[in-house]
Amino acid sequence: MASDVKTDFAVQQDRIANDIEAYLHEHEHKSLLRFITCGSVDDGKSTLIGRLLYESQMVFEDQLTALTHDSKTMGTQGGELDLALLVDGLAAEREQGITIDVAYRFFSTEKRKFIVADTPGHEQYTRNMVTGASTADLAIILIDARKGVLTQTRRHSYLVSLLGITKVVLAVNKVDAVGYSQDVVEAIDKDYRAFAAELGLTDITTIPTSALKGDNILVPSANTPWYDGPTLLGHLESVEVEDQVQHQPFRMPVQWVSRPDLDFRGFAGQIAGGSIRPGDQVRVLPSSRVSTVDRIVTFDGDLPQAVAGQSITLTLTDEVDVSRGDVLAAADDSPEVADQFEATLVWMAEEPLQPGRPYLLKIGARTVSATVGTPDHKVDVNTLEHLPADTLALNEIGVVQVSLDRAVPFDPYALNRDMGGFVLVDRLTNGTVGAGMLRTATRRADNVHWQAIDVDKSAHAALKGQKPCVLWFTGLPSAGKSTVANLVERALFAQGRHTYLLDGDNVRHGLNADLGFTAEDRVENIRRVGEVARLMVDAGLIVLVTLVSPYRADRDLVRSRLDEGEFFEVFVDAPLAVVQERDPKGLYRKAAAGEAKNVTGVDAPYEAPESPELRLPTAELSADDAARKVLAMLTDAGILAP
Amino acid sequence: MTTTLTHLQRLEAESISIMRDAVSESERPVMLYSIGKDSAVMLHLARKAFFPGKLPFPLLHVDTTWKFQDMYRLRDKTAAELGADLIVHKNPRAVELGINPFDHGSGMHTDIWKTEGLKQALEAGSFDLAFGGARRDEEKSRAKERIFSVRTKDHRWDPKMQRPELWRLYNARVHPGESVRVFPLSNWTELDVWQYIAMQDIEIVPLYFAAERPVVDRDGTLIMVDDDRFRLHEGEVPMRKKVRFRTLGCYPLSGAIESEADTLSAIIQEMLLARTSERQGRLIDHDAKASMEKKKQEGYF
Numbered sequence: 001m002a003s004d005v006k007t008d009f010a011v012q013q014d015r016i017a018n019d020i021e022a023y024l025h026e027h028e029h030k031s032l033l034r035f036i037t038c039g040s041v042d043d044g045k046s047t048l049i050g051r052l053l054y055e056s057q058m059v060f061e062d063q064l065t066a067l068t069h070d071s072k073t074m075g076t077q078g079g080e081l082d083l084a085l086l087v088d089g090l091a092a093e094r095e096q097g098i099t100i101d102v103a104y105r106f107f108s109t110e111k112r113k114f115i116v117a118d119t120p121g122h123e124q125y126t127r128n129m130v131t132g133a134s135t136a137d138l139a140i141i142l143i144d145a146r147k148g149v150l151t152q153t154r155r156h157s158y159l160v161s162l163l164g165i166t167k168v169v170l171a172v173n174k175v176d177a178v179g180y181s182q183d184v185v186e187a188i189d190k191d192y193r194a195f196a197a198e199l200g201l202t203d204i205t206t207i208p209t210s211a212l213k214g215d216n217i218l219v220p221s222a223n224t225p226w227y228d229g230p231t232l233l234g235h236l237e238s239v240e241v242e243d244q245v246q247h248q249p250f251r252m253p254v255q256w257v258s259r260p261d262l263d264f265r266g267f268a269g270q271i272a273g274g275s276i277r278p279g280d281q282v283r284v285l286p287s288s289r290v291s292t293v294d295r296i297v298t299f300d301g302d303l304p305q306a307v308a309g310q311s312i313t314l315t316l317t318d319e320v321d322v323s324r325g326d327v328l329a330a331a332d333d334s335p336e337v338a339d340q341f342e343a344t345l346v347w348m349a350e351e352p353l354q355p356g357r358p359y360l361l362k363i364g365a366r367t368v369s370a371t372v373g374t375p376d377h378k379v380d381v382n383t384l385e386h387l388p389a390d391t392l393a394l395n396e397i398g399v400v401q402v403s404l405d406r407a408v409p410f411d412p413y414a415l416n417r418d419m420g421g422f423v424l425v426d427r428l429t430n431g432t433v434g435a436g437m438l439r440t441a442t443r444r445a446d447n448v449h450w451q452a453i454d455v456d457k458s459a460h461a462a463l464k465g466q467k468p469c470v471l472w473f474t475g476l477p478s479a480g481k482s483t484v485a486n487l488v489e490r491a492l493f494a495q496g497r498h499t500y501l502l503d504g505d506n507v508r509h510g511l512n513a514d515l516g517f518t519a520e521d522r523v524e525n526i527r528r529v530g531e532v533a534r535l536m537v538d539a540g541l542i543v544l545v546t547l548v549s550p551y552r553a554d555r556d557l558v559r560s561r562l563d564e565g566e567f568f569e570v571f572v573d574a575p576l577a578v579v580q581e582r583d584p585k586g587l588y589r590k591a592a593a594g595e596a597k598n599v600t601g602v603d604a605p606y607e608a609p610e611s612p613e614l615r616l617p618t619a620e621l622s623a624d625d626a627a628r629k630v631l632a633m634l635t636d637a638g639i640l641a642p
Numbered sequence: 643m644t645t646t647l648t649h650l651q652r653l654e655a656e657s658i659s660i661m662r663d664a665v666s667e668s669e670r671p672v673m674l675y676s677i678g679k680d681s682a683v684m685l686h687l688a689r690k691a692f693f694p695g696k697l698p699f700p701l702l703h704v705d706t707t708w709k710f711q712d713m714y715r716l717r718d719k720t721a722a723e724l725g726a727d728l729i730v731h732k733n734p735r736a737v738e739l740g741i742n743p744f745d746h747g748s749g750m751h752t753d754i755w756k757t758e759g760l761k762q763a764l765e766a767g768s769f770d771l772a773f774g775g776a777r778r779d780e781e782k783s784r785a786k787e788r789i790f791s792v793r794t795k796d797h798r799w800d801p802k803m804q805r806p807e808l809w810r811l812y813n814a815r816v817h818p819g820e821s822v823r824v825f826p827l828s829n830w831t832e833l834d835v836w837q838y839i840a841m842q843d844i845e846i847v848p849l850y851f852a853a854e855r856p857v858v859d860r861d862g863t864l865i866m867v868d869d870d871r872f873r874l875h876e877g878e879v880p881m882r883k884k885v886r887f888r889t890l891g892c893y894p895l896s897g898a899i900e901s902e903a904d905t906l907s908a909i910i911q912e913m914l915l916a917r918t919s920e921r922q923g924r925l926i927d928h929d930a931k932a933s934m935e936k937k938k939q940e941g942y943f
Contacts, residue, residue, distance in 0.1 A: 313693070
């Protein structure tokens, strides 16, 4: 093979040397293929990538010198060039304590540029492979011809299908080690197809290869005369990748509203589906207003048409309200808008999923608050078996229900990756902790025209002659929350204000009678009380809430559900020693005696507010003084008249 | 009918999308502008991303005072033409100590002027997001760099804080004091950059093109004598050779190659036929075998 290959490249080098202009012109029209390689080092994965880089001349002389040296000292090929070392470099990374995850490699041929997502390492395999697969057009699944379809082959194929990659190359590698046997390769092919069909993978190209020897990588191998299919590189160069997504209805999440001056108002984004022309009708989601595309604006001049994948700026013929995160879509074929979904979730953080806890969810150009329910089930990636689960740990995959704090436009992930893929971000660490794929909406936002409600919050408030708000009293049990809140409500009532006090103990007898004291139930307890308080604010009331509400994230979620200036966090701050001394309900005595569990401050954490609107040190203040401070705060904030 | 986007169209669209997202998700973005060819491409893409508006962020040049004169000229010309807000930062401590590559070596020179200077400039501007022109193909350890890379309060790169990046969804959220480095050219190769420069007719520093220049030989590396601060050996007279540079930095630390390539296509031709990688001309990479990994952990861009 080697001599053929050299000749091939010699031709290319000659062309570069003799007619660079023609060569460049050709290369300007190359397309791009992104693919992922799945397999372990043992299957020859690094050798395969190394060979592709080497054969396409992406290896320079200085690198080659280093490689020759490394092959002698650390190589496994008896002093011959060990191509795996081109991509491995893992030993050094391990020594430096660098996380080995997804690496991207590049090479190009006459016809295409390639980006390879390489995911070494066994430990974090799921997280890494899912990451690499999320941007891949095609997957190469490597099988060691001596071993056939293994558990890991099933795992890789499941992840490939999960991430929506439809094109698979089955590289039956190390065929040299089985005597280039047609029977072996065909048996593996049959095995694999039977299994892959269950996953919905049907577009499979099987190629017998030896990455080590170069068989069927670049040129057809004389060792496999029975094989008349394409070589690996030949297939990668010619496989059709112009996504289905171009033939889908138009979709574009708005990333940036461009307003350089009063005359121009453009909506910038990368097209996630279909194509668009001036004159096309588009629907703005979630508002559902319809307008018409006026221009497709780019730095290089206006375009007559733009397609999926392009980054453009659209102007519309009407003055409609569009903000970052909205989606512009084909008016007659627009996506659904919903706030509850069933999704497949891949967990990517050390700290497991906390059902009920609010996370940030980013989809398209929009970030919203989201909670995830207890998984319906998790999937054993090796057997594809569905198992019961309370949570998802690192690298676990499950089907979950996701609830958002507002409705978002979406398409099922299977139809459109960019309209149905999302990441979850932890509110405290800001880390990306999960990746999900929306399957279906479980509750549609059937009335997306919120503005249709004529008697709205301001109307309710105006009738009562007041500004509605929530006073959220948080603190340890027995810190004095209810005592102070009662005094405040009496004072407000005396002033003719319309109020309501939601007491944490009382709601547990009715609204939340079904909830206990586990972390998950506490989260739900607070979410419900927060939602009720929000409805009451909508109705124009001043709402007082007394709830231990020990977690910052939960209180922040309630805050995020209200408008700016409507949420007052009042930290009723009494030291543990003081509340243990007071202990009117005998809670702390029970905790000390081991009769009560999950008592906040004792064996359950309390996260104090970092910047509450008001802090009441009740060990130093009388209840009356504390109440006066709350009223003074409301006056300062303009809720009460001075 | 399907329209096939070329690889450069796809790369361009991706970079633009990254920039729009990054600017939307940060409070105070800034673009690191080093005046090299990658910076030139990044800046060109930024103009496209926010067209017809102006750049929604300032350009920051962390100056070492030892760049080539041609680089300063292009920097000032570009900023004036675009009406861009250009911040030039020179580490006052380095100015005071007179740090230079001759007395202090390339390691200390780079560390104080660039690494320390960059931290100062980012802190002075309270920037929470900085664009950089690094590419994944530059070096093996860059291959797994994220497009959005979080830096701690003291600008260190913590491998444990690396966030998974899926689809086109980037996470730019940071705590106060932390920042994000964003690399819109992550998926470009050196060849892509050159082809794009040729296709889009992007102005680059003339030093990339071969011309007769005064050089001296330092241990097999040709160094250009760009101004009278250069320390010539006794009796040494610079030779005039037709040379060009594959990468640009501080002139006493940038190795020139002998070349006849004085057009873009000739440069690309030379690169395609070349047998050494681009970073070989960059002296700081060889110094003390300090890996890029280590430099990144310390806050080098």
